[in-house]
Amino acid sequence: xxxxxxxxxxxxxxxxxVILDYYEMALINKKTLYPIFKNIEETHWLIxxxxxxxxxxxxxxxxxxxxxxxxxxxxxNIGIAGSGKGDYGNIYLVDKIFNQNSFITYxxxxxxxxxxxxxxxxxxxxxxxxxxxxxxxxxxxxFFDIASKLTSKExxxxxxxxxxxxxxxxxxxxxxxxxxxxxxNLTKIAQVVSYYENLSENENQIKERPEIFFKISxxxxxxxxxxxxxxxxxxxxxxxxxxxxxxDLIKQCKSSSSVINSLNNKIxxxxxxxxxx
Amino acid sequence: xxxxxxxxxxxKNHPRTKSIxxxxxxxxxxxxxxxxxxxxxxxxxxRIQKANPNLILAHKNDGFVLxxxxxxGIGSSKNFYFSHMYNCIYDxxxxxxxxxxxxxxxxxxVNFEDFDASIKNVIDQNINSKITFFSGYDCDSLALExxxxxxxxxxxxxxxxxxxxxxxRTKSIxxEPFMSIEPMENVIMAYSLIPDLMSSSxxxxxxSISKRIQVISDLALRGWKIGLRFDPLxxxxxxxxxxxxxxxxxxxxxxxxxxxxxxxxPLRFPKKMFKDIFNLYPHEPLFTSPLYSNDxxxxxxxxxxxxxxxxxxxxxxxxxxxxxxxxCY
Ligand code: SF4
Numbered sequence: 001x002x003x004x005x006x007x008x009x010x011x012x013x014x015x016x017x018v019i020l021d022y023y024e025m026a027l028i029n030k031k032t033l034y035p036i037f038k039n040i041e042e043t044h045w046l047i048x049x050x051x052x053x054x055x056x057x058x059x060x061x062x063x064x065x066x067x068x069x070x071x072x073x074x075x076x077n078i079g080i081a082g083s084g085k086g087d088y089g090n091i092y093l094v095d096k097i098f099n100q101n102s103f104i105t106y107x108x109x110x111x112x113x114x115x116x117x118x119x120x121x122x123x124x125x126x127x128x129x130x131x132x133x134x135x136x137x138x139x140x141x142x143f144f145d146i147a148s149k150l151t152s153k154e155x156x157x158x159x160x161x162x163x164x165x166x167x168x169x170x171x172x173x174x175x176x177x178x179x180x181x182x183x184x185n186l187t188k189i190a191q192v193v194s195y196y197e198n199l200s201e202n203e204n205q206i207k208e209r210p211e212i213f214f215k216i217s218x219x220x221x222x223x224x225x226x227x228x229x230x231x232x233x234x235x236x237x238x239x240x241x242x243x244x245x246x247x248d249l250i251k252q253c254k255s256s257s258s259v260i261n262s263l264n265n266k267i268x269x270x271x272x273x274x275x276x277x
Numbered sequence: 278x279x280x281x282x283x284x285x286x287x288x289k290n291h292p293r294t295k296s297i298x299x300x301x302x303x304x305x306x307x308x309x310x311x312x313x314x315x316x317x318x319x320x321x322x323x324r325i326q327k328a329n330p331n332l333i334l335a336h337k338n339d340g341f342v343l344x345x346x347x348x349x350g351i352g353s354s355k356n357f358y359f360s361h362m363y364n365c366i367y368d369x370x371x372x373x374x375x376x377x378x379x380x381x382x383x384x385x386x387v388n389f390e391d392f393d394a395s396i397k398n399v400i401d402q403n404i405n406s407k408i409t410f411f412s413g414y415d416c417d418s419l420a421l422e423x424x425x426x427x428x429x430x431x432x433x434x435x436x437x438x439x440x441x442x443x444x445x446r447t448k449s450i451x452x453e454p455f456m457s458i459e460p461m462e463n464v465i466m467a468y469s470l471i472p473d474l475m476s477s478s479x480x481x482x483x484x485s486i487s488k489r490i491q492v493i494s495d496l497a498l499r500g501w502k503i504g505l506r507f508d509p510l511x512x513x514x515x516x517x518x519x520x521x522x523x524x525x526x527x528x529x530x531x532x533x534x535x536x537x538x539x540x541x542x543p544l545r546f547p548k549k550m551f552k553d554i555f556n557l558y559p560h561e562p563l564f565t566s567p568l569y570s571n572d573x574x575x576x577x578x579x580x581x582x583x584x585x586x587x588x589x590x591x592x593x594x595x596x597x598x599x600x601x602x603x604x605c606y
Contacts, residue, residue: 117305272513274519
């Protein structure tokens, strides 16, 4: 399994173009409900959801299933947004999301970055009365709602680039201009995404089952409860024993319970050497 | 630097909210309805949040003063605690808060006056009992004092009730407001300590043991009563040598007449809490110790607990009276 994983949910192909190029993702060779792209290493996957909350929610859960995302996959939604407050062409991290159905949520810890933050209103119909709204889009709240069921909130990020507002009529927004806006902010996007790549990779290192678990499980038969005991014991033992030491401990064992006992006995006699830490 | 401060609408104009906001000029302020909509949400990762926690300013509605769990205390017949804050700026690996809360964000309750009223009420209702209050059970009582000013606020209440004890338990090296005011007989400045070598691995972001001992000594010389909390007692290679070194250092640095009490507490976690903490830090050396599950509690073997307590108690008896030593459970 790949160590790091990032999933992108983007509404329009013009918004995705620069990302697809930068992360070298190509359309997957399979019939899918939505266009899906991935890189060769399969660390980055991207789905084109189309516009609107329903599309965004459906595409997020569809990508989760198709791409075999884990609990520590990072989820990113990026796109253009209207704004009555921010600066045209600038990119913002979203730290509060609400919609017209009184859904309000707050993304958790964010990357330490110089990017400014704003709140996002997700609407079902395009809004041109921008007054007092920080950011306005048509997908963010649905994306966040579904993604937060798939992973913990720290792994979810929404970034928006201001494309229209009181001074910049949405009617003048062209496909080319959207691509350009994304391109202008690519360095900043990549910086934020590298935080989420690291987050996912670190979590994978912390949470993945020790390799030796699979080796031991293939040699003895463990019940579900024993499997979880084995996994916990191995995590603890791995802190102060190498794989060879662990295998030597259990090589004479005739049954799964004697494996667990032997590993338990090793822990029972351990005295943490605080000067080594 | 705290990047974001969430503020409950109800207290957005509270003078304490305003004064805290002034201390974080560069932060982004976001209005919220209730702190629970951020703090209590499931699907949060305490460990990741701990790297960059935000602050929530909130109004506490109830449960201002509560009874402490059984086995927690320093000799009074009734023990109570209150927490003006949830979570802590430090990051001790054995801390139960990381298994208790799903969020590592700090919550400060700004309605201190409601704590005052509840404390007075509890005192009035227990007029014939010896009672002790513990400040900051769900946080470190003094670590964020320069932001909250809670200790400074609450001390005058205890000036009115000299027969009622209050303990501020901390790992901080906060000196104020204590160095600037007259010492009070019923206030115990209690410091949690583990041996230096263990502390450098387990007490993340916490002032060093030597700095803590320096502050204890300064406060003792100023006339404040000191509580020493060897809690939790941590096992490992050379533990006897490490504890002997710590205890000797402490007892030889502090005027003994200033010591109010010493307590010895084992390392214990409720089973579910341990599971959550272990899941956050599965590679933590502390959890490679011989820990057992007994009656829903994860702890060292009783023999280890007993041996450690007896060892530390005997060392302490060289300096203090038996009546000053307490074992917590
Ligand atoms: S100082 Fe106390 S409250 Fe703070 S992290 Fe350490 S154990 Fe927890």
